[in-house]
Amino acid sequence: MTSQPAERAPSLAQLLRPDYHADPHLLYRRMRDRGTVIWDPYVHTWIVTGYAEAVTVFQDFLSARTPSAETFGRMGLPMLAPAADVMRRQMMFMDPPRHMRVRAACSALFNPVRVRRLEHRMREICSGLMDRIDHGAAWDLHADYAEPLPAMITTEISGLPLADWRQLQIWSDDFAALIGNFHQSRSEGDRLAASLDAMTAYIADAIAEQRAGEGRGLIGALLAQDGADPLDDAEIIANVIITLVGGLGTITNLISSGTATLTAHPEAMERIRRDPAAMRGAVEEILRYETPSQFSGRIAPADVELGGQRIARGDAVMVMTAAANRDPLVFDDPERFDIARTPNRHLAFAWGPHFCFGAALARMQAGIAFEELLRRAATIELVGGPLEWRENLGLRGLTTLPVVTTLAAA
Incomplete structure (x- = not known):
């Protein structure tokens, strides 16, 4: 029996795929499953999917x-x-x-x-x-x-x-x-x-x-x-x-x-x-x-630890705003559309x-x-x-x- 090749690590470059282009949250969830901050070797950027980490990046x-x-x-x-x-x-x-x-x-x-x-x-x-x-x-x-x-x-x-x-x-x-x-x-x-x-x-x-x-x-x-x-x-x-x-x-x-x-x-x-x-x-x-x-880029101002990762001064960081807006640690049942949601402190x-x-x-x-x-x-x-x-x-x-x-x- 031939085993199926494992899908490569999630990358922003994969947003070009038709399934991810139609629903990018399929990719964002894969990214979050690997950590709230991960390295994307294909676009040479740190990817941030966690809400708390996104706030830190936006702020600092x-x-x-x-x-x-x-x-x-x-x-x-x-x-x-x-x-x-x-x-x-x-x-x-x-x-x-x-x-x-x-x-x-x-x-x-x-x-x-x-x-x-x-x-x-x-x-x-x-x-x-x-x-x-x-x-x-x-x-x-x-x-x-x-x-x-x-x-x-x-x-x-x-x-x-x-x-x-x-x-x-x-x-x-x-x-x-x-x-x-x-x-x-x-x-x-x-x-x-x-x-x-x-x-x-x-x-x-x-x-x-x-x-x-x-x-x-x-x-x-x-x-x-x-x-x-x-x-x-x-x-x-x-x-x-x-x-x-x-x-x-x-x-x-x-x-x-x-x-x-x-x-x-x-x-x-x-x-x-x-x-x-x-x-x-x-x-x-x-x-x-x-x-x-969907996302916004920043640059690390100094060597810093974020989401359990060591990010070097000058490294590129991409905040996946849309992913942070569905962070299950912040939003209850985040995949559910709920116009009565409160609080709703989205980014x-x-x-x-x-x-x-x-x-x-x-x-x-x-x-x-x-x-x-x-x-x-x-x-x-x-x-x-x-x-x-x-x-x-x-x-x-x-x-x-x-x-x-x-x-x-x-």
Whole structure:
């Protein structure tokens, strides 16, 4: 009798496998079974799946981990060298004190008070999008609803023309693919480089136009900075780009993946219909259960012991946020979707210095999107084959979400 070969040790590289790509938690559980911190020899990175260890890394480890132009060259992707310069200027890849300087400049527009002022505008957009739906016929909830709402809101907040939101969505998705994947072909590298060049030139033109006239939104706020060390144009461009990525891609994925999750759990959807107050818990559980940002990289600041492993100063560490959000030591029955789960201190928005400053905006948009969808649609049924997930391994989201809805009674 011939024995079956043992499956190799779990690695992030295996996310490219169709079964793991469809359900990455199959891989994350295999990783956790080997320890809350394990070495991945295929991507030369420490993998963190435990919640407590993830919090430690988010709180104490370094974020300045961007590839250099030389790194892209060694990968055979020299055309992506400009991306290295953009990334190193973005707040998510910075450590204090530079990080706090950039974050303070950008985050004022996203505080909860300002976000609440956008509620009417969000509902107005949702209502307009739902007005276009042909209930009873198949339509793509991802493209026709989940994408436009955050794209329009983020475009307006950024101070860019609303008419350009579709182009900004395309550019944003391209940059998200650049930072969310750890493999690129040369042809894909050429395409992403051209996309980044176009996006950079577009934002540079917007900065020049607003500097000469009236400032608007995030760009206007950044141009109006005073003090001894204001952001220069390259820093403004870089951080407008990452704001667009966070606002357009992440919230889109939250809405479409969340809708798919709710349709798979009709009892949860019915509970929300009966009790609108349950929406808040539903959004938090979707963030935990179907985390949009799957993992986040850091660098060890010193020799340290974590999860029983000795990690050397300068070692790369990857926090598997989605895995930590299903840590059985923290979440009871973590594979169960429970909109009444409490407490629910998930890490979908990270932790510590890099806690997402757009969290309030994301929560509010998702809640309003679900509320307006359920108010207008009496039933929601997925149609077609299995769910199709984007190739972006780090920023998990659907490519499409075909549904048939029935119109709710007025």
